[in-house]
Amino acid sequence: MRESIVPSALGIPQLLPFLKPVLEAVGNDVTDENEEVRIATALALAALAEASAPNGIESFESVFMPLLKGVIGSRRGKVLAAFLIVFVSLIPLMDAAYAIHFTREVMGVLVREFDLPDEQEKQIVLKTVKQCTSIEGVKADYNGFLPEMFKKFLSLDTSN
Numbered sequence: 001m002r003e004s005i006v007p008s009a010l011g012i013p014q015l016l017p018f019l020k021p022v023l024e025a026v027g028n029d030v031t032d033e034n035e036e037v038r039i040a041t042a043l044a045l046a047a048l049a050e051a052s053a054p055n056g057i058e059s060f061e062s063v064f065m066p067l068l069k070g071v072i073g074s075r076r077g078k079v080l081a082a083f084l085i086v087f088v089s090l091i092p093l094m095d096a097a098y099a100i101h102f103t104r105e106v107m108g109v110l111v112r113e114f115d116l117p118d119e120q121e122k123q124i125v126l127k128t129v130k131q132c133t134s135i136e137g138v139k140a141d142y143n144g145f146l147p148e149m150f151k152k153f154l155s156l157d158t159s160n
Contacts, residue, residue, distance in 0.1 A: 015052075016052060016055060016056065016059075019048065019052060019056055019059040020058070020059040020061075020062070022048075023045070023048070023059055023060060023062055023063055024062045026041060026044065026045070026063075027041075027062045027063040027066065029041035030042065030045075030063055030066045030067060030070065031066050031070075035078070035079055038070075038079050038082070038083075039078055039079055039082040042067070042079075042082035042083050042085065042086045043082055043085065043086070045060075045063060045067070045086045045089075046082075046085045046086040046088075046089040047089075049086060049089035049090050049093060050089045052093070053089075053092055053093055054092070054093065055093075056093060057090065057093035057094055060090055060093070064090065067083055067086055067087060067090075068087070068102070068105070070083045071083045071084060071087055071105075071106055071109055072105060072106070072108075072109060077118070077121065078121065080109075080113065080121075081120070081121045081124040081125075084106070084109075084110075084124055084125065084128045085124060085128075087102075087106060087128070088127070088128050088131040088132065091103060091131065091132065091135055092135060092136075099135055103132045103135070106128070106132065107129075107132065107145045108145070110125055110128055110129050110132070110145075110149075111145050111148050111149050113125050114149055129149075
């Protein structure tokens with residue numbers, strides 16, 4: 001039920017024809033010098049992606065590559081967490097083949113970031129893993145990532 005209420009409440013049905021120009025206008029802020037601007041932009045993009053589901057992936061073309069470079073590249077900390085949030089919001093909008101490809105791209109980053117010291121960032125990484133592995137119609141081979149992820153996960157367990 002949430003999916004049908006949120007887009008209407010945000011005015012997305014009326015915005016969909018104008019989503020691409022809106023994203024092009026906002027998209028430059030993904031690479032802004034100011035970290036807080038990048039974070040706010042990513043969270044706004046995530047909200048737009050979630051609200052425009054299941055349509056609208058074409059509208060995100062102008063921001064997709066800068067976001068992907070931010071996730072796979074050198075971004076760390078809260079900026080990376082915000083970029084992961086928007087990336088996870090975009091994956092369900094993709095065709096299965098693209099979703100599998102980009103999920104594989106992101107899994108390496110998720111494994112790398114699995115032992116973050118910040119609890120909130122760890123939760124975002126775990127939520128991203130959950131979202132990537134539970135996308136309907138997407139069956140990817142995670143065997144290459146699971147041993148390393150479990151190794152890092154178990155090393156975080158301080159009870160032993």
